[in-house]
Amino acid sequence: MIKLFVGLGNPGPEYEATRHNAGFWWVDALARELRLHLSHDKAYHGLVARGTVQGRPVWLLEPQTYMNVSGRSVAALARFFKIQPDEILVVHDELDIAPGEAKLKFGGGHAGHNGLRDIHAQLGTGDYWRLRIGIGHPGVKSEVADWVLRKPAPEQREAIEACVARTLQAAPALLDGDMTKATTLVHTSKPPRAKPPRPAEG
DSSP: OOOEEEEOOOOSTTTTTSGGGHHHHHHHHHHHHHTOOOEEEGGGTEEEEEEEETTEEEEEEEEOSOGGGHHHHHHHHHHHTTOOGGGEEEEEEETTSOTTOEEEEESOOOTTOHHHHHHHHHHTOOOSEEEEEEOOOOSSGGGHHHHHTSOOOHHHHHHHHHHHHHHGGGHHHHHHTOHHHHHHHHHTOOOOOOOOOOOOOO
8 A cells, every 4th residue: 555645846936836846746746635734844954744544544745845856755754653665655756657547556766867866875785666747748858858848838737637637536545555456547537538620501
């Protein structure tokens, strides 16, 4: 079962609406759903909420260390509360998935994502769960750094927010540890198809 939900992003108002903060958006939405309040905790270098769901403890975490050193925050909380890597879900932006879509996976590499890279290093393993929120790719590798730190176009932001709302439906299964059901819910949660344009009246 997932005991620790981590959303990745960068702190500060200048980054709030940027693509790199999609993980924060998801954990914010989960906090609202569970009626939990995230507050700053210096010991864990982040915004933290702790609650009880069906008699089991659950933690929400948004590292405030900046993306590249997210692992310091995740490892501090996980070690203190003895949360195992396979009980952690890290929610992050994903270039290789279109806005409006998401994938749930366990383990694997960091694929160049600096937040994941540091979590790998600090936990000493890549064996944790990830929820990859699609933000799309600019098409040119040299533009990636700028792309993730820019605000998405309004229709992309709308698609990402709709994806957050849909994938939150997997939260009960994640909390129960039914990862097969959670994966099915995330992967069958497709954005609605665009309506064809209405023919012009002649």
